Amino acid sequence: MTTDTLEKTAETAENWFSDDAATFGDRLAAAREAAGLSQADLAQRLGVKTKVIEHWEADAKEPRANRLQMLAGMLGVSLMWLLTGEGDGVDMPDETAAETAQVKGVLAEIRELRTAMTAMTGRLGRLEKKLRQGLDQSAA
Incomplete structure (x- = not known):
């Protein structure tokens, strides 16, 4: 510089x-x-x-x-x-802090998606079980 x-x-x-x-x-x-x-x-x-x-x-x-x-x-x-603008205020924005906040936001979204996927996987398993039971009953 x-x-x-x-x-x-x-x-x-x-x-x-x-x-x-x-x-x-x-x-x-x-x-x-x-x-x-x-x-x-x-x-x-x-x-x-x-x-x-x-x-x-x-x-x-x-x-x-x-x-x-x-x-x-x-x-x-x-x-x-x-x-x-004179006196005690907020600090100048730090690019590292902004990047960290963005990364934290992405991680939070990933956690939300993982939680939703886990719930959907459980729901899918229950539906599959019901379907198999229905098929077993209709075959008998």
């Missing part, structure tokens, strides 16, 4: 959610995702409709002051960070 590239990378990491790099909606979405909440989960906890969260994250509307304080507390970030 060149010196310019290293400086830009460091600057991006340093100002990842600064006022210049992200909006309130971007910071809200990042904090919500870092907390492991869906828009619907956050809406339910705040007592608002999911559409309201969507509007906030799209920067189409802004929350009232009382909701801002609740958001900061629920998401574990400072109110200042949520508003300006």
Whole structure:
């Protein structure tokens, strides 16, 4: 890497959610995702409709002051960070963490499929047994 590239990378990491790099909606979405909440989960906890969260994250509307304080507390970030990008917020996304999350998701899906297949195998065995019993009774 060149010196310019290293400086830009460091600057991006340093100002990842600064006022210049992200909006309130971007910071809200990042904090919500870092907390492991869906828009619907956050809406339910705040007592608002999911559409309201969507509007906030799209920067189409802004929350009232009382909701801002609740958001900061629920998401574990400072109110200042949520508003300006300065202060205690979420860490810059780590590609390794994203890849790990994706792998965990795939593993969870594999476990679900394996459980479903085991249940289907048992069901198939029971049906086969009934069919054999039916054939044995009709042959006798």
